[in-house]
Amino acid sequence: NAHHIAVIPDDGIGKEVVPEGLRVLKTVSEKFDCAFAFDHFDFASCDYYLKHGQMMPDDWKALLGDHDAIFFGAVGWPDTVPDHISLWGSLIQFRREFDQYVNLRAARLMPGVSSPLANRGPGDIDFMIVRENTEGEYSSIGGKIFPGTEREVVMQETVMTRTGVDRILRFAFDLAQRREKKHLTSATKSNGISITMPYWDERVEAMAANFPDVRWDKYHIDILAAHFVQHPDWFDVVVASNLFGDILSDLGPACTGTIGIAPAGNINPEREFPSLFEPVHGSAPDIAGHGIANPVEQIWAAAMMLDHLGERDAAAAVVSAIEAVLAEPQYRTPDLGGPAKTSECTEAICRALRDI
Amino acid sequence: NAHHIAVIPDDGIGKEVVPEGLRVLKTVSEKFDCAFAFDHFDFASCDYYLKHGQMMPDDWKALLGDHDAIFFGAVGWPDTVPDHISLWGSLIQFRREFDQYVNLRAARLMPGVSSPLANRGPGDIDFMIVRENTEGEYSSIGGKIFPGTEREVVMQETVMTRTGVDRILRFAFDLAQRREKKHLTSATKSNGISITMPYWDERVEAMAANFPDVRWDKYHIDILAAHFVQHPDWFDVVVASNLFGDILSDLGPACTGTIGIAPAGNINPEREFPSLFEPVHGSAPDIAGHGIANPVEQIWAAAMMLDHLGERDAAAAVVSAIEAVLAEPQYRTPDLGGPAKTSECTEAICRALRDI
Numbered sequence: 001n002a003h004h005i006a007v008i009p010d011d012g013i014g015k016e017v018v019p020e021g022l023r024v025l026k027t028v029s030e031k032f033d034c035a036f037a038f039d040h041f042d043f044a045s046c047d048y049y050l051k052h053g054q055m056m057p058d059d060w061k062a063l064l065g066d067h068d069a070i071f072f073g074a075v076g077w078p079d080t081v082p083d084h085i086s087l088w089g090s091l092i093q094f095r096r097e098f099d100q101y102v103n104l105r106a107a108r109l110m111p112g113v114s115s116p117l118a119n120r121g122p123g124d125i126d127f128m129i130v131r132e133n134t135e136g137e138y139s140s141i142g143g144k145i146f147p148g149t150e151r152e153v154v155m156q157e158t159v160m161t162r163t164g165v166d167r168i169l170r171f172a173f174d175l176a177q178r179r180e181k182k183h184l185t186s187a188t189k190s191n192g193i194s195i196t197m198p199y200w201d202e203r204v205e206a207m208a209a210n211f212p213d214v215r216w217d218k219y220h221i222d223i224l225a226a227h228f229v230q231h232p233d234w235f236d237v238v239v240a241s242n243l244f245g246d247i248l249s250d251l252g253p254a255c256t257g258t259i260g261i262a263p264a265g266n267i268n269p270e271r272e273f274p275s276l277f278e279p280v281h282g283s284a285p286d287i288a289g290h291g292i293a294n295p296v297e298q299i300w301a302a303a304m305m306l307d308h309l310g311e312r313d314a315a316a317a318v319v320s321a322i323e324a325v326l327a328e329p330q331y332r333t334p335d336l337g338g339p340a341k342t343s344e345c346t347e348a349i350c351r352a353l354r355d356i
Numbered sequence: 357n358a359h360h361i362a363v364i365p366d367d368g369i370g371k372e373v374v375p376e377g378l379r380v381l382k383t384v385s386e387k388f389d390c391a392f393a394f395d396h397f398d399f400a401s402c403d404y405y406l407k408h409g410q411m412m413p414d415d416w417k418a419l420l421g422d423h424d425a426i427f428f429g430a431v432g433w434p435d436t437v438p439d440h441i442s443l444w445g446s447l448i449q450f451r452r453e454f455d456q457y458v459n460l461r462a463a464r465l466m467p468g469v470s471s472p473l474a475n476r477g478p479g480d481i482d483f484m485i486v487r488e489n490t491e492g493e494y495s496s497i498g499g500k501i502f503p504g505t506e507r508e509v510v511m512q513e514t515v516m517t518r519t520g521v522d523r524i525l526r527f528a529f530d531l532a533q534r535r536e537k538k539h540l541t542s543a544t545k546s547n548g549i550s551i552t553m554p555y556w557d558e559r560v561e562a563m564a565a566n567f568p569d570v571r572w573d574k575y576h577i578d579i580l581a582a583h584f585v586q587h588p589d590w591f592d593v594v595v596a597s598n599l600f601g602d603i604l605s606d607l608g609p610a611c612t613g614t615i616g617i618a619p620a621g622n623i624n625p626e627r628e629f630p631s632l633f634e635p636v637h638g639s640a641p642d643i644a645g646h647g648i649a650n651p652v653e654q655i656w657a658a659a660m661m662l663d664h665l666g667e668r669d670a671a672a673a674v675v676s677a678i679e680a681v682l683a684e685p686q687y688r689t690p691d692l693g694g695p696a697k698t699s700e701c702t703e704a705i706c707r708a709l710r711d712i
């Protein structure tokens with residue numbers, strides 16, 4: 001029974017690293033008992049936008065909706081199409097229309113990647129950030145009164161629903177329960193954001209009652225950001241609202257030096273709709289076309305996708321293969337100070353995978 | 357012409373370090389041509405709350421309103437009074453009622469303070485964070501519908517006014533203009549928070565036109581937080597909304613290792629109302645009463661206050677004295693791994709100040 005994957009390479013280095021991810025998936029299918037069927041799409045790219053005046057065809061939902069997952073490259077080419085068109089016309093559409101209410105990222109010290117933090121080595125930092133991905137601070141409700149005058153006032157609403165909050169908390173507690181440390185940290189700001197955040201805290205407390213074996217705590221976002229830098233070893237699973245999660249999902253990987261290496265999953269856990277797995281780096285116009293882009297993030301995104309598809313052993317094997325290869329200086333790409341081409345790094349990962 | 361200062365030591369170690377700050381101000385008045393008149397108040401403390409059932413007397417505005425500044429200790433004693441009462445009943449009142457619309461903090465590598473970042477030394481990081489302190493995400497407008505049911509929805513409004521945004525930007529650009537690097541960075545999230553944040557960007561652009569000699573740029577808050585960790589040397593003055601500023605003002609000092617050492621100013625630049633200068637550490641119940649609290653933050657708060665009062669040379673001298681003393685291991689308090697008592701550290705700073 002093959003997993004049906006929609007492949008969308010998008011722009012820039014997305015076109016170079018997505019095929020590398022597919023090579024690794026091919027190796028996975030040879031080694032593990034699983035199969036994939038790939039459908040390739042050229043939309044959700046700036047090229048497509050320039051030709052059609054929109055990022056995606058009108059029937060994109062029908063075209064993609066039956067797939068088990070979307071394997072995504074990097075969208076955006078700011079020289080030709082502004083980000084608010086390219087991103088809101090693709091990524092944000094998927095998150096909302098396919099109800100990908102979980103945004104999942106890893107903060108993990110990897111061998112060969114130098115962390116900006118002093119005295120931390122591989123194994124010292126290893127946590128996941130679970131971000132609410134559909135509501136909260138990203139509502140588009142609001143507006144302006146007295147525009148263009150001194151009395152101008154602009155308002156925007158944060159919206160939290162019981163459904164929206166509870167389902168992300170359940171996912172996060174559930175993830176914590178499956179991990180060794182069984183520890184969940186909630187990001188709040190109930191001492192300042194005095195209506196929505198106390199509500200968030202209340203729901204965390206209620207959800208915790210269903211997971212008596214998970215130890216949990218909470219920190220205000222200001223001191224939590226500080227702790228990411230000072231005590232990154234304190235964390236296991238961190239759950240946060242859309243905005244706080246956005247910040248923490250860049251800050252965590254920044255602390256481990258993996259900001260362009262740790263991918264994101266945009267997940268609909270119930271699999272009612274396809275989930276989307278993407279590297280977080282941009283389309284990198286400066287290096288696109290030179291065959292030197294680092295393929296690790298796209299390959300790690302493939303691992304996250306495998307995990308979501310229930311192929312847990314294969315997922316863990318891909319991450320181990322990445323770690324083994326990053327430990328070898330000659331297979332690192334130039335962004336990590338190494339000499340390897342994109343394809344050489346991928347080949348090494350495929351070899352490591354076969355040997356596991 | 358003496359500066360009239362209201363002194364409010366509040367709780368815990370506040371009672372120990374505020375007198376140390378006053379000793380330094382006495383030394384300042386001996387060395388520089390300036391004088392202070394101090395009035396002491398016992399409210400805005402949890403002791404006061406336990407006696408009177410409120411944090412401050414009804415006429416607090418009249419009692420404090422004529423002073424040039426408020427020299428504040430540390431409020432809060434969570435064992436007896438919940439934070440939302442002690443903080444919202446004092447600090448947040450001052451900010452709003454005295455229109456202290458600027459919250460100012462420093463992120464500066466100091467000698468003797470170890471930064472969690474690798475390979476950074478004194479002089480490498482030195483920037484200021486200017487936070488909007490009265491509106492934005494901290495509005496208390498909003499509420500809940502269908503409480504206690506599955507349909508529960510909670511909303512909270514972010515409010516930005518032209519007046520509120522423009523005045524904080526003017527303060528920040530003005531500060532940048534007075535510094536050597538003349539560089540301003542604005543924190544935004546206009547790619548996600550699609551109504552208030554594009555407005556913020558628009559006002560930054562308009563204000564920049566008045567400061568042609570200030571170089572400016574902007575980053576989305578997620579990547580900006582990452583840059584604080586990866587490239588703290590990029591920044592000079594960072595301006596941000598209330599919530600983003602709250603996060604960055606803890607993250608910046610965390611990166612320099614000075615999170616309990618760099619104070620905050622809550623400033624009304626026009627001096628229509630008194631401004632408030634405070635350490636940011638809490639009341640530290642665990643060490644209160646032992647004479648070992650680090651007085652540096654309170655003394656640094658005094659320096660910030662001097663700067664606001666127009667005593668710029670004295671302010672700079674106090675910061676230099678702090679730096680000179682922190683460079684000597686024997687004058688560091690236990691939190692910095694040293695053997696010094698609170699009073700020994702202060703005496704050394706007073707001596708250094710006399711010798712400057």
Ligand SMILES: CC(C)[C@H](C(=O)O)[C@@H](O)C(=O)O
Pocket residue numbers: 191192222443602
């Ligand atoms: C106590 C809290 C409301 C406050 C804030 O968020 O403003 C604190 O974090 C600060 O930065 O002074």
Ligand SMILES: CC(C)[C@H](C(=O)O)[C@@H](O)C(=O)O
Pocket residue numbers: 087246547548578
């Ligand atoms: C592009 C932007 C809207 C997006 C977000 O804030 O969600 C990005 O930062 C991300 O994290 O995927």
